[in-house]
Amino acid sequence: MEINSFFNPKQSKMKVTLLVVGRTVESHFIKAIKDYTQRTQRYISFDMQVIPELKNTKNITFEQQKAKEGEMICKALSPSDYIVLLDEHGKEMRSIEFAEWIEKKMMTVNKRLVFIIGGPYGFSQEVYKLANEKMSLSKMTFSHQMIRLIFIEQLYRALNILKGGPYHHE
Numbered sequence: 722m723e724i725n726s727f728f729n730p731k732q733s734k735m736k737v738t739l740l741v742v743g744r745t746v747e748s749h750f751i752k753a754i755k756d757y758t759q760r761t762q763r764y765i766s767f768d769m770q771v772i773p774e775l776k777n778t779k780n781i782t783f784e785q786q787k788a789k790e791g792e793m794i795c796k797a798l799s800p801s802d803y804i805v806l807l808d809e810h811g812k813e814m815r816s817i818e819f820a821e822w823i824e825k826k827m828m829t830v831n832k833r834l835v836f837i838i839g840g841p842y843g844f845s846q847e848v849y850k851l852a853n854e855k856m857s858l859s860k861m862t863f864s865h866q867m868i869r870l871i872f873i874e875q876l877y878r879a880l881n882i883l884k885g886g887p888y889h890h891e
């Protein structure tokens with residue numbers, strides 16, 4: 722990849738949102754997510770939007786939980802959003818390929834680029850139908866809490882690659 726150290730992500734109109742289901746509960750993830758969020762915000766407009774977790778899930782099936790979470794995910798989206806589901810069955814990329822991908826999106830997406838992490842049982846069919854793309858961060862499955870940190874670190878890494886920074890070594 723040709724690294725463009727003059728590239729200025731702040732000039733892009735694109736806003737990146739990471740949409741998640743349920744608050745982050747573990748303090749070690751909260752701390753690290755905050756750190757990588759702040760680093761990422763030096764480069765780009767980025768926020769994490771949290772859909773409140775469902776209450777009393779013991780009395781409903783996994784499918785019912787996915788459907789209810791799916792309804793809330795759909796409500797949080799708007800027709801102008803470019804939607805990417807983080808999904809273990811999606812397309813895999815190397816970090817440098819993800820940097821190139823995000824650079825293209827900065828030039829073509831003028832509104833929100835929304836990455837979505839599913840709840841503990843994944844996405845409902847309604848959410849899959851809205852997706853523009855599906856992206857995998859590994860063939861392995863991570864918890865819906867842990868993948869937040871893994872994704873934000875990769876986003877920060879991609880932006881640092883585009884700026885020609887020292888964070889990524891290949």
Ligand SMILES: C[S@@+](CC[C@H](N)C(=O)[O-])C[C@H]1O[C@@H](n2cnc3c(N)ncnc32)[C@H](O)[C@@H]1O
Binds near residue numbers: 806808844
């Ligand atoms: C515990 S996983 C759900 C697993 C569920 N069996 C499924 O098929 O989606 C919770 C969420 O974390 C995210 N996730 C977990 N592992 C992932 C991976 N390797 N790549 C991308 N996203 C992942 C996805 O958004 C998923 O909906």
